Amino acid sequence: MRKSDLHPSLRDSAVPVPGHSGCYAVVPPPVPTTLPVSPPLLPLAQREVQILSDAVEAAPDYAHLLMHMLNRREAVDSSQIEGTHTQFDELLLHEIEKGTPDAVSDSDAEQTLNYVRAYTLGVAQVRKHGQRALDGALICEMHRHLMSGNPRASPGQLRGVQNFIGGLKMEQARFIPPPPEEVPRLMTDLDRLIRHQPDPESHYDVSVLPRAAIVHAQFETIHPFVDGNGRIGRLLFPLMLLADGGHPIHLATFLKCRQREYYDALLDVQMKLHWSPWVDLFLECAIASCRHTVHLLRELRSVAERWQERLKTRGTRKHATVWSVVHLLLGQPVVTVSSLVERLNVTFPSANAAVATLVDLDILRPQGQQRRNRAFHAHEIMNLLYTGIDAVLDDVATLRNYRTGSWM
Incomplete structure (x- = not known):
């Protein structure tokens, strides 16, 4: 990362990293709280969220069963983005055998199961306290669950050291987050957007979808923990939707399919303050996730009916x-x-x-x-x-040909 690659305003606020000549930690500006122009995909994404909500409300029993699986698929894919190798079936087997004589020690699967525990904690608190639950204390508590068993990650504590993203050493980093002493202030600023309350006198508002995208990019820029930042950042997606009164949307599987684009879009925000590629990608993945989940609900019912018919035929x-x-x-x-x-x-x-x-x-x-x-x-x-994920992503990506304009 070169200082000359930064947006001019970021160059002015960049801080030299002690002991690392030529390395600069980036101090991001406050998160935006209003959008002068809406992303072109936003209306379509909002419509797909409503379609998903209607489908869930129409089949609550099947939705409950499906969400149990999607939470675990999310844990697997979000963890794999960070380098774990546990597969979906391996996580389910690890979970059902946990605490039994048949349990086998598997640190990789345990890390992935910790993701489920962190998410379950977040859901419980949001359902109990609503949007005000999503504060810094809950984020740290989720991190404590996520990084349980990994003391080097300082579970539940904001970092007190300088970290970096990409490369094996600071000098090779793709991006260097702000110094540790800036983290508490930046997280307090981010908290205001996570728990955003609309301004009744404003002509503009940040609805939950672009707000969740902005929160994730800023969270990854701050990189407030020693480890586990990406997973906690992705955990905030479904929790913010839930806190807003909607149903969780699972994005990690879709972001994993476009992992290189995901990393590059976040870097564009972090280095250039260029938000369009990231918010567009986020909304495309949200649309794809909603459509795929609605499809899964229909298919789950169809499978159930086929199975029941086989049992009836057997008497x-x-x-x-x-x-x-x-x-x-x-x-x-x-x-x-x-x-x-x-x-x-x-x-x-x-x-x-x-x-x-x-x-x-x-x-x-x-x-x-x-x-x-x-x-x-x-x-x-x-x-x-896992069937049809690439196809639905490709279908949504064709919408790029019909988009005009940009925002921010």
Whole structure:
């Protein structure tokens, strides 16, 4: 990172990094609180958010099951952006075996599960306290959960050291965030936008979608923690939507598909104060996520109906355990017989017989060759979660050809 590459106003505020000749930490300006011009994609994104909301309200049971899976898909993909390797099925298996005699030590999967814990904490607080819950204290508490077991990351504490983004050393960095002594002030400024209250006398307002995009870019610029900044920043997306009275939108999967563009767009904000590429990318991913989630809701119902028909055709008793297992699989597509015993409060023979029936109907497939506590996958559900993501992103990206103008 060269000082000459910075926006002129950032050059003036850049601070030399002690002990690193030629390195400058960037102190960003306050976040914007009004937008003079709306991004061209904003009306379409707002419409897609409403369509998603209507779909969720129309099928709350299926939506609950789907959101359970999407939260974990989000944890997997957001963590993979930062270099972890745990896959979706591995996370589900790690979660159901956690605390049991069958649990296997897996630090990578545990990191990913920590993401779920941090998000669950945030959701609970937002549902309890609304928008005012999203303050610095909650962000630090989520960070404490996220980085649990990693003392070098100073879980739950704002950083007291200079960090950098990209490269193996400061001199090779793509970007150097502000000095640690600036972090508390900058986070206080950001807090005002996270918990933004509309000004009734203003002609302009920052609706939650562009506001969430701005918050993420500023959060990544501040880089307030030693580690875990990207994951906490992405956790704020669905929480801000929830705090605004909407339904969570999961973006990490879509940002991961366009990871290079994601990094470059954020750097454009950080270095040039050029917001358009990032906000456009954010809105494209929001549109794609909404459309894909609505599609998943329809498909989840369709899968459920097919499974029920197979059980009816087989003449399965109405109150047999297998019906409960089928319903569970719609939100938990990886199971073991032991996990079904605990989750459904049934006997081992009953759970084992249900699994055998579902394997025979090709609703479940065994994973691996081990005989004891073998995992079983509901392959139709697993395939659904990642099918069509690139296609919906490509479809939304074609909207670029019809956009005119820019903002900020």
